[in-house]
Structures are given as structure tokens and as C-alpha cells.
Amino acid sequence: MSLEEARSHHLGDAVADSRVLVTTGAGGVGKTTSAAALGYAGARAGRRTLVLTIDPARRLAQALGIEHLDDEPARVPVTAPDGGELWAMMLDMQTTFDRLIDRHATSPANARAIKANRIYRTLASTLSGTQEYMAMERLHELHDTGEWDLLVIDTPPTRSALDFLDAPKRMTSFLEGRLLTLLLKPGMIAGRGLGRVVGAGATAFMRVAGKVTGMELLEDLADFFRNFEGMYDGFKQRAEEVLVLLQDPRSRFVVVTTPEPPPLREARFFLQRLEQEGLHAAGVVVNRIHPLPPPEPGDDVLRAAAAAGGDDDLARGVTGTLAVLADVRNLAERQRRDVNAALFGVRVHTVVEVPLLGQDVHDAAGLESIATTLTTRTA
Numbered sequence: 001m002s003l004e005e006a007r008s009h010h011l012g013d014a015v016a017d018s019r020v021l022v023t024t025g026a027g028g029v030g031k032t033t034s035a036a037a038l039g040y041a042g043a044r045a046g047r048r049t050l051v052l053t054i055d056p057a058r059r060l061a062q063a064l065g066i067e068h069l070d071d072e073p074a075r076v077p078v079t080a081p082d083g084g085e086l087w088a089m090m091l092d093m094q095t096t097f098d099r100l101i102d103r104h105a106t107s108p109a110n111a112r113a114i115k116a117n118r119i120y121r122t123l124a125s126t127l128s129g130t131q132e133y134m135a136m137e138r139l140h141e142l143h144d145t146g147e148w149d150l151l152v153i154d155t156p157p158t159r160s161a162l163d164f165l166d167a168p169k170r171m172t173s174f175l176e177g178r179l180l181t182l183l184l185k186p187g188m189i190a191g192r193g194l195g196r197v198v199g200a201g202a203t204a205f206m207r208v209a210g211k212v213t214g215m216e217l218l219e220d221l222a223d224f225f226r227n228f229e230g231m232y233d234g235f236k237q238r239a240e241e242v243l244v245l246l247q248d249p250r251s252r253f254v255v256v257t258t259p260e261p262p263p264l265r266e267a268r269f270f271l272q273r274l275e276q277e278g279l280h281a282a283g284v285v286v287n288r289i290h291p292l293p294p295p296e297p298g299d300d301v302l303r304a305a306a307a308a309g310g311d312d313d314l315a316r317g318v319t320g321t322l323a324v325l326a327d328v329r330n331l332a333e334r335q336r337r338d339v340n341a342a343l344f345g346v347r348v349h350t351v352v353e354v355p356l357l358g359q360d361v362h363d364a365a366g367l368e369s370i371a372t373t374l375t376t377r378t379a
């Protein structure tokens with residue numbers, strides 16, 4: 001499909017038909033904003049929609065008009081047809097990780113011991129990829145409840161959007177029993193993908209080592225591994241189930257980018273990765289793009305401007321305005337050329353442009369207007 005065709009589509013169908021939508025993209029491009037706007041769109045399409053957000057700055061709770069967001073879904077007031085509801089919640093990593101332990105532990109006492117362990121508490125928050133994985137884990141839990149027509153999930157501000165796709169695999173290899181080796185011999189293990197885990201594992205280890213000393217540390221460490229014994233298989237199976245859910249044809253990724261080359265490059269890599277992994281892209285949101293100004297004025301307008309030339313002020317005003325218009329047009333066209341170049345040769349069904357608004361998106365009205373843009377044919 002050509003890019004021109006992709007521009008004639010919008011995300012309305014994806015909103016109406018998906019079970020899961022995951023917004024992803026480089027840092028700061030508008031993932032959280034897009035996830036919230038897609039949530040509004042879902043409710044307006046008559047679907048019981050839950051937005052699971054990861055927004056440490058908590059801007060989103062404010063924009064949604066609710067006091068605060070926590071680990072339980074909160075209802076967001078929205079005008080929607082029958083059945084259409086919007087709910088939102090914030091991912092709490094530690095709670096999610098704790099529940100995972102509860103599910104897989106061999107006994108309640110075993111779960112309690114793990115959760116009280118200092119090694120566990122430090123690892124849970126510092127291990128590379130944990131946040132991404134916990135987001136997926138929570139998604140799986142919520143999907144299992146069968147209570148939601150549409151789950152929209154925001155992804156964390158990772159250094160690279162690709163980290164996110166690697167998270168379940170990284171989690172699996174972490175749990176394959178190599179943890180001890182990773183912690184104790186960080187320099188010994190080389191190899192693709194593991195580098196980051198090794199680094200983060202070692203850092204976490206050093207941090208724990210800084211807090212507790214000698215025997216205490218060794219005891220905690222020994223306990224940690226004793227308690228984890230027998231849980232690896234459950235964890236691993238769960239990570240695999242998460243991947244299966246993501247590969248479902250009704251789970252789709254919305255790749256968010258701005259029109260600048262670095263996030264565009266990430267969007268391109270990400271779309272290619274999705275294809276390789278057999279995952280589904282709903283489309284690309286090009287956020288904060290300059291709208292195309294109206295076409296250059298025709299000769300008749302220019303003639304009229306020249307005829308008005310008797311009045312110097314007016315002539316200068318018209319010439320000045322035309323020059324500004326030409327500048328804006330230059331920038332807007334340049335952005336579209338960059339988008340086209342970045343997406344060249346990549347299979348993409350939908351490209352939606354969201355204009356740069358005059359201010360941050362900080363209220364329901366702003367989110368609703370973005371929801372309309374995302375689900376309306378523009379080209």
C-alpha cells in the first residue's frame with residue numbers, strides 16, 4: 001500500500017475492532033497523550049475501554065479530570081453511547097510484581113518470604129526491562145478478567161521503543177536460572193541482549209551490597225534463590241502467554257512519532273521489528289506536525305495585492321503575510337518529506353497526522369479533539 005493510501009485511513013476501525021492497542025514510540029513523542037485520546041475514542045465508539053497508563057509525571061490524571069490514578073481502574077466522565085465507558089489506571093510496578101509472586105509462589109509463606117526479601121525489593125524496581133514487562137503482565141491480567149472491550153496500554157519512557165519488544169524475552173532469560181551467575185559474575189557473560197541485564201543486575205547487586213553487609217547479604221541472597229526455586233517455570237510460561245496475547249490479530253500497536261528524524265527512525269525500526277515478530281501495527285501517528293497551510297495564492301490574488309499597492313502599508317502587509325505563509329509551507333512540506341522518507345518501503349496501513357497544538361494537552365477537551373483527529377478521515 002502506498003503512503004498516500006495509508007494517509008487516507010484513520011484509526012477508527014482499529015478503535016472499533018481491537019481488543020488491545022499499545023501505544024509505543026520514542027521518548028516524549030506523545031504516547032501517553034495518544035493512549036488517552038484512543039481511550040476517549042473507544043468509549044465514544046460504544047466500547048467499555050480501559051486506559052492503562054505509565055505516566056510518572058501524573059500529567060494524565062490531571063488531563064483526564066480525575067484527582068489521581070492508582071493501581072485500580074477509575075471511571076472517567078465522558079459522553080458516550082450505551083456501553084461506552086472510559087476508565088483509567090496507572091501501572092504500579094511493585095504491586096504487579098508482588099501479585100505475580102503471589103500467583104507463582106509455592107505457598108503463601110513462600111510468597112511472603114520473597115516479598116520481604118531485600119534482594120527482591122531492589123531487583124523489582126531496578127532490573128532493566130522490568131517496567132515494560134510488568135506493563136505487559138498487567139495487560140494480561142486485565143485481559144483475562146474479560147471485563148473490557150478495549151484495553152489501551154501506554155508504554156514507559158524507554159530509551160528505545162525497541163526495549164519494549166525485548167522485555168518478555170529478557171524477562172524469560174533472567175528467570176531461566178541465570179540470575180545468580182549474572183549477579184555474581186557480571187563480567188563473565190557476554191552476548192547479545194544480555195548486556196543490559198548484566199549491567200542492571202550488577203548495579204542492583206551493588207546497591208543492595210551498599211545497604212546491607214556481610215552475612216545479612218549472603219543470607220538474603222541464599223533465601224532469595226531458595227524461595228524462587230520451582231517458580232521459574234511458572235514465570236516463563238506466563239511470559240510466553242503474554243507474547244501470545246500480543247501476537248493476537250486483535251492486539252495492535254500504534255506507533256507514535258513526531259516529524260523529526262530521530263523519532264521517525266525509531267518508528268521505522270519499530271514497524272520493521274513488528275513485522276519480523278509477527279505482531280500487528282494499527283498505524284502510525286505523526287504527532288505535533290505543522291498543518292499544511294492553504295495553497296499559494298493564485299495570480300488573481302497577487303494581482304489584487306499589486307493593485308492595492310497604492311497603499312504602502314497594505315502592500316507591505318500582504319507581502320509580509322505571503323512570506324510567512326511560504327515559510328510555514330516550507331516547514332510543513334519538509335516535515336512530510338521526512339515522514340515519507342522514514343516510512344519508505346515499510347508496510348504501513350494507516351498514517352494519521354495530529355497537528356501541533358498551541359499548548360500542552362492538559363484537559364478532556366484537548367484529548368477529545370485529538371480523539372476526533374485520530375478517528376476521522378483527513379486526506
Ligand SMILES: Nc1ncnc2c1ncn2[C@@H]1O[C@H](COP(=O)(O)OP(=O)(O)OP(=O)(O)O)[C@@H](O)[C@H]1O
Binds near residue numbers: 356360
Ligand atoms: N499534538 C500536541 N500538541 C501539543 N502538545 C502536545 C501534543 N501531543 C502531546 N503534547 C504534549 O507533549 C508532552 C509529551 O507528551 P506525552 O507525555 O504524551 O509523551 P510521551 O511519549 O508519553 O512521553 P514519555 O516518553 O516521557 O512517556 C505533553 O506535555 C503533552 O501535553
Ligand SMILES: [Mg+2]
Binds near residue numbers: 031
Ligand atoms: Mg508517557
